[in-house]
Amino acid sequence: MTRYTALIVDDEPDIRDLLEITLGRMGITTHTAADVTSAKALLGAETVHLCLTDMNLPDGNGIELVQWIQQHCPNTPAAVITAYGSMDTAIEALKAGAFDFVSKPVELPRLRELVNSALKLSEPIGNNISEPDEPGLLLGTSAEIQWLRKQTRKLARSQAPVFISGESGSGKELVARMIHLQGPRHEGSFIAVNCGAIPSELMESEFFGHKKGSFTGAIDNKDGLFRSANGGTLFLDEVADLPLAMQVKLLRAIQEKAVRPVGESKEFPVDIRVLSATHKNLYELVKSGHFRQDLFYRINVIELTVPPLRARAGDIPLLASHILQRIAQDYECEPARLTDSAIARLQTYDFPGNVRELENILERAFTLCDSDDIDATELQLGSAPVAPEEQTLSASDTGSQPIALPEGELDLENYLETIERQAIEKALEATRWNKTAAAKRLGISFRALRYKLKKLGME
Incomplete structure (x- = not known):
């Protein structure tokens, strides 16, 4: 069994003792430091799997130490201990690269959850995504997609909420899924929900669950999306479509890490990571008053932009080949090939619908072509042909x-x-x-x- 080592940085002896005892009972070897200087010296001399640091230290602060760790020990997750209610400070620490945060007075169950999640980063995640250059679900060799894969690996090591922006159909959910798969929560559930697809009157029940008999039609207890994602990741797609009343409740659930099902008198703790996305401009929605500023800052700790397909046209041949292989498997047919002229046509097309549109174009061409070669004319670009599933006799x-x-x-x-x-x-x-x-x-x-x-x- 791997023996883990943690560094505790705090100038208060009582806090250091409490953390040492708690981590010691978890089988973790601990080192302690009372200031930033001593912490840096220990990090340079010892192999450390986790660093827990207070925010206020005699010769600096926890954020400075987190930034130093990011530069000199990038494989060591660092978590900060913040004062009660200091959400702005916690967000600042997450933006600096902190893995997570815990508030004073330290709740030991919450601390154990944080430590266990951080130590999972020292474990191999799986052959399918463990290699540094493995594209996983994000196919392509362009500079844009390689940068995106690098960012997803980096963000996977944090618990910070990530806001994924990008045009419709560009692959925002795939990016969220990769962040989940490469992080310490990969064994937990990945729950994706389209916020615009839930009727407003059902939103609270869908997100937080309900108690049997709490309203007409509530014939059983329901966990809701938050509790279903416990231990994993909740991906809020099209988060801009949430009504203002629901935004207030969502903000409280994220901040308190607890939910109250409809009809219940008590709250249930949840341990989830929240990722969100939309193709709309959240900045403009905040300015116009259609999206709460406090929720915006809570979910947008780190922003990641997914490039549109037209910005990485060099990836289209690889993407198209992968899509055609998948379609052929679905239809149990031999895969079709794109001719050179078809590839050239796709690479000059604007793709307002991005990868999703490419999939639709290829599926239509695959089903309607009579040979194994798809030519440029069979792509039917430049017109508005009917998709195969919409065709009638x-x-x-x-x-x-x-x-x-x-x-x-x-x-x-x-x-x-x-x-x-x-x-x-x-x-x-x-x-x-x-x-x-x-x-x-x-x-x-x-x-x-x-x-x-x-x-x-x-x-």
Whole structure:
């Protein structure tokens, strides 16, 4: 079993003794220092897996020591001990590179959680993301994506809230997931929630949970997103869409590290890391009063910007190849290839929808092309073609007979899906279940037929 060593820096002997006893009972060897100078000397002479430092020291402060550790011992996580209620000081320490913070008077359960999380940084996380140049979920070789991967590795070693900005479809959730996977919480849950997709009247219950019988429809107890992410990471996507009333409750839950389910009289502690993102300009929303400034500063301790796809066009061939391989696996077909002209066309396209748009373009081209090579014309860029999942059968597909609409309200999507299903069944029956012949009869490619069979659950 690995024997860990911690450095405790505090000029108060009683605090040093308390921390030494607590860490000693956890099986951790401790060294102590009463000032910044002594701490630097010990860090230079000993292997230290964790540093706990007070903010106010006789010859400096904890933030200065954190910055020094970042430069000289970057693999040693440092946590600061702050005065009660000094949230501004704690945020300043996190921005300086502190792993986390704990407030005085020190709550021992909270201290143990912090220590255990910090020491996990000394353990290997897994072969799939342990190599320093492994792209993991962020594919590409451009300077922009390499910088982004470097930043995610650095931020993974902290518990600071990170705000991920970037255009829609640029991969903000992938960045959040990489931060989670490379950090000490990688064994915990990664819970992603789109804040704009939750009805405002259900938000409190979704985030904090509810007690059985607390309102109509509450037939069981519910943990909520915060408690489901306990020990892991909660990713708040499109956080700008939260109504102001919910922003107040979210801020309190983040600051207090506790939630009160709807209908409960007590709070439940939660140990989570909060990551957030939006494609909107939060600075402008704060100025206009649509987003609370105090919440903004709490979630935006560190900002990370994801570059748009057009800024790293050199990554497109690798991304496209990866996407086409994945699509082929989904359809159980041989993978298609992009011709040189198709790659050149993609690299000059603006991609307002970023990587998500690239996926849609390639999926459409894959399902509709008749060969294994996708040419530039089959990408259908520059027009507004209908996505494969939105296509419906033409008159020729249905035998040119007029379609009678049913009486009353119409669920158009389900209605068209029913017609499509019937047409495919008839084509398959007419060709004795020969999919190649059925696709020809329907006037679509074999891949398009495979796509529709999978989508409609007809395989």
